Amino acid sequence: MSQMLRGLMQDDFPLTLDHLRRRLGSCNEGAEVVTLNPDATSVCRASHAEVSQRIDRLARALGTLGIQQGDRVGTFAWNNQRHFELYFAVPCIGAVLHTLNVRLFQEQLTYIVNHAEDRVIFVDDSLVPLLAKLAPTFNTVERYVVMGEMQGEEADELPNALPYEQLLERAQANPDDAFEYPQLDERQAASLCYTSGTTGNPKGVLYSHRSISLHSTVTLSKDGTGLSRADRILAVVPMFHVNAWGLPYGAALAGADLILPDRHLQPEPLAGLIERERPTLMGCVPTIFQGLLSYAEAHPGLDLSSLTNAACGGSAVPRRLMKDFEERHDVRIFQAWGMTETSPVATYSRPRERTPGGGTREHDDDYWDERATQGRPLPWVELRLAGDDGGEVPWDGTATGEIEVRGPWVASRYFADSSEDEKFATGWLRTGDIAAVDERGNVRITDRSKDVIKSGGEWISSVELENELMSHPDVVEAAVIAKPDERWSERPLCCVVLREHAGADAPALVEHLRGRVAKWWLPDEFAFVSEIPKTSVGKFDKKLLRARLAEGKLEGRVPVS
Numbered sequence: 001m002s003q004m005l006r007g008l009m010q011d012d013f014p015l016t017l018d019h020l021r022r023r024l025g026s027c028n029e030g031a032e033v034v035t036l037n038p039d040a041t042s043v044c045r046a047s048h049a050e051v052s053q054r055i056d057r058l059a060r061a062l063g064t065l066g067i068q069q070g071d072r073v074g075t076f077a078w079n080n081q082r083h084f085e086l087y088f089a090v091p092c093i094g095a096v097l098h099t100l101n102v103r104l105f106q107e108q109l110t111y112i113v114n115h116a117e118d119r120v121i122f123v124d125d126s127l128v129p130l131l132a133k134l135a136p137t138f139n140t141v142e143r144y145v146v147m148g149e150m151q152g153e154e155a156d157e158l159p160n161a162l163p164y165e166q167l168l169e170r171a172q173a174n175p176d177d178a179f180e181y182p183q184l185d186e187r188q189a190a191s192l193c194y195t196s197g198t199t200g201n202p203k204g205v206l207y208s209h210r211s212i213s214l215h216s217t218v219t220l221s222k223d224g225t226g227l228s229r230a231d232r233i234l235a236v237v238p239m240f241h242v243n244a245w246g247l248p249y250g251a252a253l254a255g256a257d258l259i260l261p262d263r264h265l266q267p268e269p270l271a272g273l274i275e276r277e278r279p280t281l282m283g284c285v286p287t288i289f290q291g292l293l294s295y296a297e298a299h300p301g302l303d304l305s306s307l308t309n310a311a312c313g314g315s316a317v318p319r320r321l322m323k324d325f326e327e328r329h330d331v332r333i334f335q336a337w338g339m340t341e342t343s344p345v346a347t348y349s350r351p352r353e354r355t356p357g358g359g360t361r362e363h364d365d366d367y368w369d370e371r372a373t374q375g376r377p378l379p380w381v382e383l384r385l386a387g388d389d390g391g392e393v394p395w396d397g398t399a400t401g402e403i404e405v406r407g408p409w410v411a412s413r414y415f416a417d418s419s420e421d422e423k424f425a426t427g428w429l430r431t432g433d434i435a436a437v438d439e440r441g442n443v444r445i446t447d448r449s450k451d452v453i454k455s456g457g458e459w460i461s462s463v464e465l466e467n468e469l470m471s472h473p474d475v476v477e478a479a480v481i482a483k484p485d486e487r488w489s490e491r492p493l494c495c496v497v498l499r500e501h502a503g504a505d506a507p508a509l510v511e512h513l514r515g516r517v518a519k520w521w522l523p524d525e526f527a528f529v530s531e532i533p534k535t536s537v538g539k540f541d542k543k544l545l546r547a548r549l550a551e552g553k554l555e556g557r558v559p560v561s
């Protein structure tokens with residue numbers, strides 16, 4: 001009988017965050033972490049080597065707090081250096097970093113802290129008042145560590161609170177007494193992030209050292225985020241949301257500079273930060289880019305020229321947004337798709353820029369059609385489309401089905417919750433996203449399964465209608481929801497935010513859509529709203545729009561006559 005011949009490589013070398021941590025202190029010379037201060041103009045800087053020393057102290061301090069392997073340590077914090085230190089110290093001692101989304105509803109926060117059984121929570125001083133209200137509802141939290149300048153009374157709002165810097169000072173060791181990190185197994189849990197899930201309570205996604213290590217490695221690939229040692233990365237996407245898309249870990253791995261805006265996510269402080277710190281790469285959701293673009297229009301002369309590459313996702317990225325940035329500011333925004341359950345990046349849209357003959361494609365419609373898709377699966381991610389009957393849907397660019405994915409950074413189940421186990425039952429994750437895939441492997445999301453509009457037995461893609469509406473120069477934002485209809489069962493209702501002093505009205509928008517979408521998709525009603533409500537992670541909150549519609553509270557409704 002033939003026998004497997006085992007390779008003779010160091011296959012037991014573990015893929016753990018400890019490797020990334022070691023790089024901070026050993027081979028990232030010259031790289032820095034920059035945090036925007038509370039005044040929104042000055043910054044705080046530290047080299048990777050300095051940060052690495054503080055991580056050692058923090059790791060030691062976690063031990064003094066009694067944190068052991070497998071324990072959950074919560075963070076309630078914006079994007080800043082201290083949060084970055086926790087990103088390493090907690091997993092590298094074998095504990096689990098639980099990043100709490102500061103924008104969740106209070107009941108959801110109570111639920112996830114208790115469900116995760118967090119023992120300690122590290123909280124930004126600016127967020128203490130918010131957390132203090134909830135502290136009495138937490139069952140397992142023994143202590144809080146307050147990060148920032150807050151002293152005395154205000155911090156005392158939290159029971160058993162300790163200042164972060166004091167904790168680190170106390171853990172200052174004699175320089176010869178290096179902290180001994182434990183040997184870790186790459187399959188060990190490293191961090192935990194809750195997502196809203198499809199039904200019921202939030203669901204915990206428990207990342208392993210291996211999954212984060214592999215995902216971070218791919219952020220360094222040119223077909224993915226494409227970050228390198230030469231970059232200064234502005235991570236605007238919150239560190240409480242899916243590890244900020246892997247940007248902080250990618251920066252550590254590559255030895256790139258990391259620029260963190262703390263709580264300042266509005267266009268003005270971001271624009272100032274870009275002008276002063278000159279990042280080359282930025283990652284955030286489309287709404288932030290949209291805000292920045294409008295701000296730049298109102299402030300001619302704003303210098304965004306350092307940015308060359310930007311990662312955008314979380315919801316569909318309008319083609320016009322990408323084109324405007326590219327034409328007006330020479331910033332190239334590339335779209336990615338993924339979800340909390342996929343760490344998050346699973347596909348990336350980086351079309352070929354050359355034709356086989358050596359010509360350039362960058363101005364071709366075909367190239368832009370590809371740029372506007374969610375892109376191809378990243379290396380190690382496998383993707384298929386499932387039809388209503390469970391059979392596989394062909395990759396022909398037109399037929400749609402639910403995306404199913406598998407790969408080393410895709411969740412295999414939720415943490416201590418079996419209520420949605422059927423999503424994982426086949427070894428592929430059922431994502432709830434509906435898409436078509438073309439022959440080149442480009443995924444084009446047409447809807448979230450819970451957002452699809454079924455009219456006269458046929459599907460209408462809300463995402464496609466939104467994209468077409470947002471390509472109109474007068475439209476700032478558009479979210480399309482299903483409206484119950486006696487004859488057709490459902491019809492699209494387009495909620496639109498118009499630019500200030502815009503001239504467009506409902507008939508003009510229908511005219512704009514005519515010829516761009518099927519005739520029977522044309523909406524018979526609009527709602528001109530002042531703002532599209534957003535979820536805790538900045539996506540259009542269609543659930544809330546549907547609820548407002550059902551309660552008769554949706555403003556600005558205008559039928560198309």
Ligand code: AMP
Pocket residue numbers: 195242312313314315316317335336337338339340341344374431432433445448537
């Ligand atoms: P979350 O787990 O909160 O990150 O949300 C994941 C969901 O966001 C996905 O299942 C998609 O519905 C949506 N999403 C993420 N990226 C994109 C994108 N580029 N285009 C359209 N939808 C996206």
